[in-house]
Structures are given as C-alpha cells and as structure tokens.
Amino acid sequence: MDKAHLQSQSLGRHSELIDTIRVQMQISEVMDLCMRQKLMQFATRKLCDRIDIPQISLGLLNSIFKSDFVHEKSYMQWKYRQANILEEVLYSFVNLKTAERLTIKSSLAKIRNTKEWDFIMPPSERAEVLLAMKEVASKLASVPGQFGIHDETCYWTAGYHLNIRIYEKLLFGMFDVLDEGQLIEEADEILMLIKLTWSTLGINQRMHNVLYGWVLFQQFVGTDEATLLEYAILEVQQVLSTEDIDGKEEQYMNSLVCSRVFNGKEIKLSLVEAIFFSMSIWCDSKLLDYHLHFSKKLDNFKTVMTLALAVGFITSSEGGEIKLTKTNGLDEIAAKKLKTYIQKSIEAAYSRVAATMDLESxxxxxxxxxxxxxxxxxxxxxxxxxxxxxxxxxxxxxxxxxxxxxxxxxxxxxxxxxxxxxxxxxxxxxxxxxxxxxxxxxxxxxxxxxxxxxxxxxxxxxxxxxEIWEISRPIILDWVIAQHGRILEWTGRAFDLEDWEPLSSQQRQAVSVVEVFRIVEETVDQFFGLNLPMDITHLQALLSVIFHSLDTYLQKVISELVEKSYLFPPAPSLTRYKEMVIPIAKKKLVESTPLDEKVNNKLNELTISKLCVRLNTLQYIQKQMRTLEDGIRKSWALVRPSANQRWTKEESLENLEESSMMSSESIDELFATTFNIIRDTATDAINKICDFIGTKVVFWDLRDSFLFRLYRGNVEDARLDSVLPHVDTVLDRICDLIDDALRDLVVLSICKAALEAFVWVLLDGGPSRAFSDSDIPMMEDDLNMLKDLFVADGEGLPRSLVQKKAEFAEQILSLFALQVLFTHG
Incomplete structure (x- = not known):
C-alpha cells in the first residue's frame, strides 16, 4: 500500500516537472497534449525497438496533420522543423549510398512542398514517402557505433550537431522565463530528467559539464548575472579536472569536430575546445579593455579573469597556426597575456579620455x-x-x-x-x-x-x-616675491585711509588691519592653492612676506605716537627743588618737553577712542597671528614634497627619520622666528600705547580738571572728590571701547598716571599750592579715594597692585608729615 502510494506520488511529481518543462519551453497545452498522445501511440508500437530521433520525427509526421493545429502557420513551422531534423540526421550521414541519399532528398522535398504534401498527395502516397525514409533510417540505425561505447548509436556522431542543440535547448529551459538570470526552483529535479536523454543524444558526463557550463556562460552574457558565471566556472573546472577518462569516450569526444572562422582562418576544434575557444574570445574582448567593461562591475573582473585562465588563451605559432593554449596561470604564456591585457586596457582607456579632452576642457x-x-x-x-x-x-x-x-x-x-x-x-x-x-x-x-x-x-x-619640481620651484619663488610688493603697497594704502574708528560695537578693531589680514590670508590661500611640491625655501619666502607686511603695519601704528614728555606740563617757575633734595623719592619725576605745532596736531588727533581702537587692533593682530600660524602649519603639513625629496631606495629608515626630525626642527624654528617677533612687536606696541594712553588721559585730557585744579588755592576747597567724576567718566568710556583682554592693562596705565599726577601736584604744584599740617589727613583721604576708584569694590584692579603703585605718593605724604612734625619740634 505504501509502495503504491509512493509510486503514485512519484508519478505525480514527474508529471508536474514535465508540465514545468512545457511552460519553460513555451509549448502550448494543446500542442503538448497532441504530441504526448502521438508519442505514446508511437511508443506502444516500438516497445521492443530502440527509439531514435529519426524514428520520432517520422512517426510524428505520419500521425500529425494540419487539422491538429489551430493555426496553419504553427503547423508549417512544425513540419519544416521535422524535415530539417531528418535532413541533418539522415542526409548528412557519411556512409549513405547515392540511391539512399536521393531517396532522402526527394522525400524531404515532397514534405516541404505544402501544396503537394498537404493538398494533392493522398494519405497512401504520404505513407509511402515516409516508409521509404523509414527504411533508410532503419538501415542506418542498425549500423554499429564507431567507438564501442555502451548504448552508442551511429546517430551520436552523425547527428551530433543536432543532439547538442537539442540538449542546449533543454538546459536553457531551466532558467526562469520571467527572470532569465535565475534558475527555477525545480532546476535540480529537471536536470535529472534531462539526463535521461543522454543515451539518445549521445551525451556523457564530460559533455554535460562543458555544455552546461556553456549554457550558463551564455546566460551570464545575456543577463550579466554574476552568479551564473561562477556556476559556469565550476562546470569548466569539472571538465578540466576529469581524470582517467575512458579511452573510447575520449576518442568519441575528439571525433565531435567543430569548425569556426577566426581572423579569416577556418579552425577545426573538438567540442570542448570549441566551447573553450568561444569563451576565450569573449573573455579576451572584455579583458583587453577591462576599464571599459568592469569599472562599474568590479566583482565580475576577477571571475572573468579566472575563467580566461581556466579555458586557456588563443595563441598563434610562427607558422600562423591558431590554437587554444592551456596555462596554469603562473607560466610565461599567462604573464605575457596579462601584460597584453594591461597595456591594451590602459591604451584604450587613455584614448577614450584623450579623444574628448579638447571639447570637454x-x-x-x-x-x-x-x-x-x-x-x-x-x-x-x-x-x-x-x-x-x-x-x-x-x-x-x-x-x-x-x-x-x-x-x-x-x-x-x-x-x-x-x-x-x-x-x-x-x-x-x-x-x-x-x-x-x-x-x-x-x-x-x-x-x-x-x-x-x-x-x-x-x-x-x-x-x-x-620635471614639475625643477620647473615650479623658481617660479613659485618669483610669485611670492611679486606678492611681497603687492601686499606692502596694499598695506600702505589701507593704513593711509584709516580713520581709527571701530568696525562695530562687536568688532572694535580698525578696518585697515582686517584688510591687511585679508590680503595676507588671500596670499596664503593662493600659495597653498598652487598645490605644487615645495620645500622649506618656499615656506621661508612666504613667512618673510607675512613678517614684513605685519611688521610694516605695526611700525606705522607705533610711529603715529608722540613722546610722553610732550604730555607733561612744565614745572612752575618758582619750584626750586632738585631730585637730590628728596632722597626718599627714588622714582624719576616727570619731565616736560616744549610742544611744537606738529606734535600738538598729533596729540589732538590721538583721541582716547582712536587710541583704544589702536589697542584693539594690536590685540586683534595677536589673536589673528595664532589663527594664521595654525592655518599655515596645517596647510604646510599637507604639502607634497617633490619627487627629488621623496624616499629613494638607497635611503635607510634611520636616515629618513633623522632627516624628517631635522626638517621639522627647521620649520619650527622658522615659525618661531617669524611669528614670535611679530608677537613681541605687537606686545611692545600695546605696552607703549597703554602707557601713553594713561599719561594722555590724565596729563593732557584732564590737565585742567586734575593738574591745574587739585589743591589750587587751598586743599579744603579743591579736594580730589571734584576731580574723580571726570576720571570715572573717562574710565567708563574706555571700558566701553576697549577689548576686554586689554581693559585692566589700560586702567592700570590710567591708575599709574593718576598717581603720578597726584605726586606732580604735591611736588610741582607751584606757588598756587601751599600745604599745612592740617592738610595732610585730607590729602591722605584723597589718596585713598583715588585708590578705591581703581579698585572699584573688587571689580577693578587688584587692591595689592593699586597699593603698590601708590607707595611713592604715600611716601611723599609721609615726608610732608615728617616736615610738619620737625617744624613744631
């Protein structure tokens, strides 16, 4: 019961697979049913005899008529196909006698004549024509095979072209008709059914491998599905790895001769060689320009190369003989072929690019x-x-x-x-x-x-x-030198146009310095934008340009100041003291220099706001120098050395490391020399202007309210509290104008100047000022108020710093107190 059930299942599955093959080969159900019925009838009559292709075609021609087809065109195509099969198998038979050949020829002519065969000739005459052909076919079928192989028939060799095409057609049927790059799910089962045709079609395992590999290869070429090529290579490798092949089968395989024309010459090849030859030609056509064919299909390149090496290379002897030469992939033949692939591919890729350059450029x-x-x-x-x-x-x-x-x-x-x-x-x-x-x-x-x-x-x-380096090295230096003059000219023009007003409340520096850095950075960008090999000489030239440009600007800023001595008022004529009279005073007292008109005009132009903008500008230079240096260092690290500077075979790793270290040290020294000098110059300028601004605020701008008013007439009526609001107003204004990083430095300068002014009033106040012992406490209180102003309840300068700066004034007051005590003593 179970056995019968299994047999039933097997037959059912067998029927499903046959139906799948029908669908895959695009045969209609009506035609399939008709053919099955006729073949079954034919098979029952031939139970004891072996069935071959000529008998099948003759049997179908004898039992299928025009009326069995829905469309006349389909019938005509089918009939001609059967006639062609018979002609290829029978008429081309080598041992066919002349009379038999004439019989086949005339019979096929009658079959192909539609009017005679389908309309005029009665059924009896058609049967006689087919019988005559059947007798010839039966006689040929009785001819023993040439090689003594089991189940061999003469049709294995006589009709091998047809057999191979039929087998190929069956193998192609395993691919999905909707997606030809994929095998259907039932492919393995269908392949087992296809193998049942081996004895009829004269197929053996080696032939199957090479034909299946060929079918897979063709399907890959048509669909570009890489997996199919990998499967094809597996089949090819099985063909090549076949060992101990039976001598009879080898003779049989070699007898299946194929011919093809290559470079105008006809070549005779065995079936395996012919397939490998075709594969090799295709691989050659792709690999000789692999940049064109594989740049977008990178995965296929190695697979195609593997196939090319497996099937061998087409070579030509000195005598002009063309043959397929096997290689192990590592021999001279393979090396020569691969070099050809590389050269031809590079030349082809170059030609394609070069051909369009003029237009595209x-x-x-x-x-x-x-x-x-x-x-x-x-x-x-x-x-x-x-x-x-x-x-x-x-x-x-x-x-x-x-x-x-x-x-x-x-x-x-x-x-x-x-x-x-x-x-x-x-x-x-x-x-x-x-x-x-x-x-x-x-x-x-x-x-x-x-x-x-x-x-x-x-x-x-x-x-x-x-020779890029040899040519570019001098012209880069020439270019940098040319930029030097251009930047200096631009810097001078920008400075001359400067009005020392801040750019905005957020950007408090001068317009000119922004313009100078813009042109410097533009030059740096252009320098590195050249994207050419450079050495330290080029870097040195660039940094020299930057140094001279910024140094020129800084010198111009400093040159607009005047000496502090012009700010101090001359000592009153009745003041008779000399430094040695006051041994406690170790500080040099202020010295005045007479003013001329030019200096006076300069001082009037050097307003507090313009001085603050100058300071902000110098601070901006300090900040930008860090950014500029970092940018140049990073860009320089990306500069390619010239070919002459790159490693050579003779250089040892130790020498390379030592050379690299020395080069790095030289570059660091170059950066330090350039940027540190500019920073130091900017710092000195900041200190000089800060020192100047404090003196100018107190001794020039506040001269009337501070120097000439404080303690004038008597101390009690001209105390410091009437002066401090003026100082406080100036401080507030400066804090609004100055960069936060410079605020304390400027305030300290004003603090020092205010304390110096306080001392000047005490010592250089002239005949309009006279101090008594009762004035000392008030003056001490005033000095404390002055100190408190700059300490600003902890929000200003550090108290210890202010206290230190006030020591000299306190010493003067202490001296005044001692003199008073001495008088009463």
Missing part, C-alpha cells in the same frame, strides 16, 4: 592637459585599488606596467607644454598641479609592488618623473 573652462591628468588619475586609482590587487595574483608587476604606460602617454603631451613654462600663468596654475598629482598617484601605483613584497621604500628610482 572648453565646456569646463580648464586646460586640456589639466583635465586629462585628472581623468588619468581616476584610471590610475582604479588600477591601484581595483584591478592590480587581482592582476598581481598572476602578474606581480601589474602596477609597474600600467604606471609606466600612463606615465609615458601623458608625458608625451606634457613635455612640450613644460618647455614653454616661464611663470605662474593661469594655464600653468592648472596644468602643473594636476600633472604633479598624477605623477604622485602613478608613483604609488608603480611602487605598489614594493609594498606587496614588504619593502619600506615606496619609491623606485627607475620611474621617470615629470
């Missing part, structure tokens, strides 16, 4: 040589990252070959251009960096073989570098 508004170099860099990068890692499995020097060829092809166009380079023209700025980048990339590609072998030297002296 016009559209892109760039130089053709620059665009060509950029395109060749893409090719070199694909070689380095995609193709060479695969090619080096079989051709270790792949990168060297492609790099040298690209170098040569571009060099032929570049060298005439280089001969005409005299300066950094716009064309030169476009071409030289692009050519140098290409040279750099080609060097990487060339030296990749060294990396694969573990060498620490990524550069080889044999590589012929373009």
């Amino acid at each position: 016009k559209l892109e508004r760039t130089h053709p040589l620059a665009m060509l170099a950029n395109e060749l860099r893409l090719i070199a990068n694909r070689e380095l990252t995609v193709f060479c890692p695969i090619l080096r499995h079989w051709c270790p020097e792949a990168g060297m070959i492609s790099a040298m060829l690209l170098n040569q092809l571009y060099g032929e166009r570049l060298k005439p251009f280089l001969k005409g380079v005299m300066s950094l023209s716009e064309d030169v700025k476009l071409v030289l960096p692009a050519a140098d980048m290409l040279d750099h990339d080609l060097t990487q590609l060339y030296s990749s073989v060294c990396k694969d072998h573990g060498s620490v030297h990524p550069f080889d002296q044999d590589f012929d570098h373009y």
